[in-house]
Each structure stands twice: as structure tokens, then as C-alpha cells.
Amino acid sequence: QVQLxxxxxxxxxxxxxxxxxxxxxxxxxxxxxxxxxxxxQHPGKGLEWIGYIYYSGSTYYNPSLKSRVTISxxxxxxxFSLKLSSVTAADTAVYYCASAPDYNYFDYWGQGTxxxxxx
Amino acid sequence: xxxxxxPPSASGTPGQRVTISxxxxxxxxxxxxxxxxxxxxxxxxxxxxxxxxxxxxxxxxRFSGSKSGTSASLAISGLRSEDEADYYCAAWDDSxxxxxxxxGGTKLTVL
Numbered sequence: 001q002v003q004l005x006x007x008x009x010x011x012x013x014x015x016x017x018x019x020x021x022x023x024x025x026x027x028x029x030x031x032x033x034x035x036x037x038x039x040x041q042h043p044g045k046g047l048e049w050i051g052y053i054y055y056s057g058s059t060y061y062n063p064s065l066k067s068r069v070t071i072s073x074x075x076x077x078x079x080f081s082l083k084l085s086s087v088t089a090a091d092t093a094v095y096y097c098a099s100a101p102d103y104n105y106f107d108y109w110g111q112g113t114x115x116x117x118x119x
Numbered sequence: 120x121x122x123x124x125x126p127p128s129a130s131g132t133p134g135q136r137v138t139i140s141x142x143x144x145x146x147x148x149x150x151x152x153x154x155x156x157x158x159x160x161x162x163x164x165x166x167x168x169x170x171x172x173x174x175x176x177x178x179x180x181r182f183s184g185s186k187s188g189t190s191a192s193l194a195i196s197g198l199r200s201e202d203e204a205d206y207y208c209a210a211w212d213d214s215x216x217x218x219x220x221x222x223g224g225t226k227l228t229v230l
Contacts, residue, residue, distance in 0.1 A: 046121055046221055046222070047156075047221040104154070109164055111162075
């Protein structure tokens, strides 16, 4: 069974770049067939899909965040990462990484990590 | 404002059957599969139903999904206290800005 674990700073200053990494265990990112995704949840709110990367490096982002998002993969470390630039308080959320057997749903999720944007 | 519309709350007593609705449009539910996630308090979401009505291994058959036109439903029969959670529907949206869309979530309370 695939397991995912998010890591990164819990506090980011406004206008800076949020950077998170997801470490995958129990499966290889490079084996193919999966889309590796990021999803966020604002405090007390619903879920928002951020984007995904395929093992080949192909990416697809939520159009509302596309101009600020970069998702990359490091197959040697079995990790994928999220960078969100020019953050504001509105980006304060719990960020989840997840595996997606198809481009439109998520079967395994990390536990999530709270990122607060504040000076 | 979520693209998919769910009632904010639902409730039932143990043993009852409850349904949670999810309304969308022709660009999402009307032309793509619907998925359901369960989020227990303080935990990450968990896949509950995929491709409209399929249950992942380990999900009890008390949970079932259906879809008709641009709407979908999640039914929970034999309601149990441990079913108290937030439930989210999701689908791919084929509009000009194609992406995964979620419902706003329904908080299920077991009375």
C-alpha cells in the first residue's frame, strides 16, 4: 500500500514562496500509471485541487492557481514537490499530497500539513 | 462557491439510511465519473466511492453511490456512529478550464 508524507515549513511570509515535499513509500513514482497530486483545504472549508505531475514530468494545474504553481518530481528520491509563489493569507491551508490512479481521483492521501501565511 | 453543490449538513439515527446529494452540470457530473470522499474529524480524506458506484477494497457495502444526469448521490445504510464525518463529492470538469472540482462538503451527524 502506498504511503505519502508531506514535509516543509509550517509558516511562510506573505509574498514568499511556499515549498512542500511529498515522500512516497510502498511504491515507486517512476513505475508509472499514477498521477501525483496536491490538494489543499482552507481552515474549516472544502477541498481544492492544486495540480498533478505524471512520472514522466507532465504537469497539469488548477487554472485558478496555474500562474503561481510549480509541481516537480525527483524519482531518485521517490518524492514530488509543490512550489506556490507570491503567497498571501488566502493561501493558509492544510496541504495534502495524494496518489491518483487516474487524472481525476485520489486513492491514497498524506496526513496533511498546515501552512500558515503570516508575517 | 463550489462548482458541485452539496447540502451543508445531514443527519440520521443509528441504523437509519441517509442520502447525500451532489448537483453539478453537463460539463462535470453530466459527462464524467463521480467520486466520494469521507473525511473523519482531524484526518485526511479517504476515497469512499469511485467511478460513480464502485467501492475500494475495505469500504463496507453500507456505502453506495449512484448518478443520474447531472446529479449524484451517496447513500449510507445501517448508519453507525463512526460514520459521523464530512463527505465530499468530486468530478472532472470539462469546461474551458478543465480540472478536478469538489463539492462544498456535507457534515453528517449521527444523532
